[in-house]
Amino acid sequence: MEAATIQKALLEELENSVIEDTGPWAASHVWAHDEALVGLLKRLEINEVIVTSVVRKDVAELSEEAKTILQLGSAEARTYNAVPTEGINKKDLEAVLGAGELAKIGFNQAMRAGWIAYDKPTDRVSRKLPDQPADTTRDSLQVVSAVGPAAVPPATLDALKKRKLVTLAKLKTFKVERGRQFATNWSEPRMLAELTPEVLQSGSWKDARFKDCNLNCLGLPPVAGHLHPLLKVRSEFREIFLEMGFEEMPTNNFVESSFWNFDALFQPQQHPARDAHDTFFLSEPAATPRLPADYVDRVKHVHQHGGYGSIGYRYDWAENESRKNLLRTHTTAVSSRMLYQLAQDGFKPKKYFSIDRVFRNEALDATHLAEFHQIEGLIADYDLTLANLMGVIAQFFQRLGIDKLRFKPAYNPYTEPSMEVFSYHEGLKKWVEIGNSGVFRPEMLRPMGMPEGVRVIAWGLSLERPTMIKYGISNIRDLVGHKLSLDFVKGNPICRLDQPAVRR
Secondary structure: OOHHHHHHHHHHHHHHOOEOOHHHHHHHOOOOHHHHHHHHHHHHHHOOOEEEEEEEEEEEEEOHHHHHHHHHOOHHHHHHHHOOOOOEEHHHHHHHHOOOHHHHHHHHHHHHHOOEEEEOOOOEEEEOOOOOOOOHHHHHHHHHHHOOHHHOOHHHHHHHHHOOOEEEEEEEEEEEEEOOOOOOOOOOOOEEOOOOHHHHHHOHHHOOEEOOOOOOOOOOOOOOOOOOHHHHHHHHHHHHHHHOOOEEOOOOOOEEEHHHHOHHHOOOOOOHHHOOOOOOEOOOOOEOOOOOHHHHHHHHHHHHOOEOOEOOOOOOOOHHHHOEEEEOOOOHHHHHHHHHHHHHOOOOOEEEEEEEEEEOOOOOOOOOOOEEEEEEEEEEEEOOOHHHHHHHHHHHHHOOOOOOEEEEEEEEOOEEEEEEEEEEEOOOOEEEEEEEEEEEOHHHHHHHOOOOOEEEEEEEEEOHHHHHHHHOOOOHHHOOOOOOOHHHHHHOOOOOOOOOOOOO
């Protein structure tokens, strides 16, 4: 049906009366309400030809079973009719009604209504009512279909809904009245959306009507992604490393063997960190099939017997223990691979860094997660000393806006000497630990094939802690996990690590 025909019929109807409900009016003309009328009504109302108000009501939608009931009767009525006056065996009744839900539903509903009786010992079904009972289910459906759901009692409607015979839907129609510009012969004027050079040159703008334009509207925001605060802080740390001449290590190997994660770092196999309550071990694949054989032998020897000034740990080193797969507990596992490869390729001084996820079997609380990010930097060169390490750390943290540093002796299995790094927190008014550092032991470096005299200095810290300080977050679960606010991700400011923390 053409829009012009529908518009003509609508305006002629309004000339003499008000259309109380466009739903029945469209149905009387056999027009689809939403497709044929809604767009036309909006256009006429914009031009003040008509005035509309919304009419909302519940309408019933009948299921396929309900449509069958309207034709053949309800399942309980058909079951009653299938029971002869002398009674029938239940199996024979099911054979008459046919396999499927009809026999089951009809039997249950007829029993519930008290129309039939069932004697279990004899398996006989008989009529309890001498006369044909009224099929109230079909009668109710006929009323709902013809008049609407409001025409039956609420209890009856609930029963029909419970049996999934009827579902209710909200119907939106309109009441239509004449507007200020009403005319039965109204035609839509040509409205211009913009003022073009052609319109100006032709002079047609003088008689033209322009569409309304809201000059104060900001428009739709562009669809774009938003960086998580961790990614913003990570980007800042990465830029600092790159400015200092460091090269980024590949860190896409989340699953690591115990050999590279522990043994290559001269960490003994009986160390507590290698227990299942601290580390996530894989069940499949449980072990790595590939390790460099010569290097494994050298690592085994230094663990068992020592070397390079060390007496080792004096225990029986087990290769099967070193082959166990795990989720890496630190990115130093990546460093061990890179340093081994550097030794095999012919040593050259290098600066490496990495920022990526690590995994530890820790109890979850406000400051600890089982998955977090580790930042690590290392320098490999000849004759490096602890003074070089302290100087590089001072330079690194100075670029973060941290000038007040202290170093405290510490212990790590694979660095000697080792130091914890502390910074004075102006907000807390106390010294807080911000990182760990040390010089890799020769028992770790020399089996790799590193030349004598090569030293490797390294330091590391977490990414989450400075991010929490920067954005004023006290609970790490508000930064990572299901408690994270998406509004915070969308609205958090850019990261400037040399600026004061932004509270939210």
